Amino acid sequence: MFDLDLWREIFQSINKNRTRSLLSGFTVAFAILLFTILFGIANGLNNTFAEAFGTDATNSIVIFPGRTSKAHKGLQAGRRIQFKNEDYDYLLDEFGDKVQYITSKVHRNVNASYKNKKNNYQVRAVHPEYMFIENTQIKDGRYINQNDLNNNVKVAVIGKVVEDDLFLKTNPIGKYINLNGIQYKIVGVFTDDEGYNEENVIYTPLTTAQKLYGNNDYIDLMHLTFNPKLNYNQAISFGNNITKKMKDRFSVARSDQRAIRVQNMAEGTKAVGQMTFGLNVIILVIGFGTLIAGVVGISNIMIFIVKERTKEIGIRKALGASPRSIVSIILIESIIITAIAGYFGLLIGMGVLELVGPSLKTYFIKDPGVSTSLVIGATITLILAGAIAGYLPAKKASRIKPIVALRND
């Protein structure tokens, strides 16, 4: 039931007691403002963090060959280790159940040209699964596929930067790009969240490169991701296992750190995970802290308001106000003030974040912001807290004998 008169009474009370209304409103607005800003900054820190570690798979393991630094089994130090396709097959055979994606890689820097435009780029000759390891997004066309590898097809997938450099506004798909004098048909264009350095790249099928660059089956390095179901310890021991098996396979001393290097992201991932967790705990503490401060503030103000209005309550009761009407007039007033003030706090907080956000980048805070639903949730929490905090003293005030209330000066 909508009681217009009740609302009139309430708005008159809010309007005529401006200091009181502003004061309680200020507390709420300030709590929400702090909440928004602190939460936003914490989120910004988190964003910086997430960005620093890119969008590459966090479960990847890279295996590099090097030169032996120790003599072993009658072989001299300084021997060069060369991976071949059979090593790739070996890894798959040995660890197939723990591997999610795996690719071999051959790198070359090439002079690329299309018509009269030229530039230098890195070519990465890979297996199709590399797309998932690098988290490459195909913008147009397609990625390298198994068919390309089987038939040593001369196709290329170019990064967006390459497209912009060489093709300007024309569509590169189906065109032929010249890489060190060999024509490759462009079948796809990709983007990468990591930006320029990852989009400044051309992918070709592994076998094509092997055939063209030396007619052999050499591999520069192998890159795999482990099954994400592996926990941290399993992932670490998986990495160690690979190191061990590969060293044995190439007759390298177990203690030789240079011959074969295995870079396991799991080692870093744990640190990142702990840091992110710590950050989230801090965010939660900040959030709850400001909310609790706000709740305490509102509770105090509500108690003060009821105290201040005791005489008015006495008058109203003497004139025939029921206890319920006393409670509702106080409660609704507090809810309206909290809601409006909370909304302003939210607006100001978001405005502040919007304004100073970009300039905070130097302090490792990127895109500070909070989800609207979160702040609205916080505001509703404060409103509820205000209502509960107001209800008890209001209830008490409504029970007070009018004569006692009237005596209150």
Add this chain to the structure above:
Amino acid sequence: MLKINQLHKSYPIGDSSLHVLKGIDLKVEEGEMVAIMGSSGSGKSTLLNIIGMLDEADSGDYILDGLPIKDLTEKKAAVYRNKFLGFIFQSFNLINYKNALENVALPLYYQGMKRKERQEKALFHLEKVGLADWAQHLPKELSGGQNQRVAIARALAANPKLLLADEPTGALDTKTSHEIMAFIQQLNDEGKTILMVTHEEDIASMCKRVVRLRDGVIMEDKKVEQVRAEQYV
């Protein structure tokens, strides 16, 4: 109109209790104008508050207009107060952020009357106390006498059976006191039953009956020759 039988009331003070009313018997007929007198601590205000349902008696009967007032719920007491009683206080007790008209209209609001009707009625009563031109003024913009007249208008607004006045002239100077008393007498002339607490003899002498309390019992209850207040105005 009003019948009180063996009314007792005591207030706890620390461990002991103060026996304020020690068996009051009082009967007030319709149209009477009664002054309740006594020194401070005699229990006169307590008696008025119990009659006004602002306070509750410990024991004894209180029948108002044939209705026994006992064990009232808060809600019921609120309804009775609104319906039967009009209050005039020493300190006016107007709501400071409401203007004269809104203050007068407040008991009508609690009666559930429509806004327009409420305002018309409130204005009518303000006119009656001669303050129609001051309807939009806040209590702080009015003099003490004017405020008390607003309070009287408010007490009259709900058309109560009984007007209760607690030292209505206590905060006013003599001249204004007489104006207010003249007005209250006029209301009584029109038939309103009035019960008033005062400790001023000249104010009591303007009533038709004086009840003297001492130490919680009625010492004296006599009809007096009413002194008209108009002659001093």
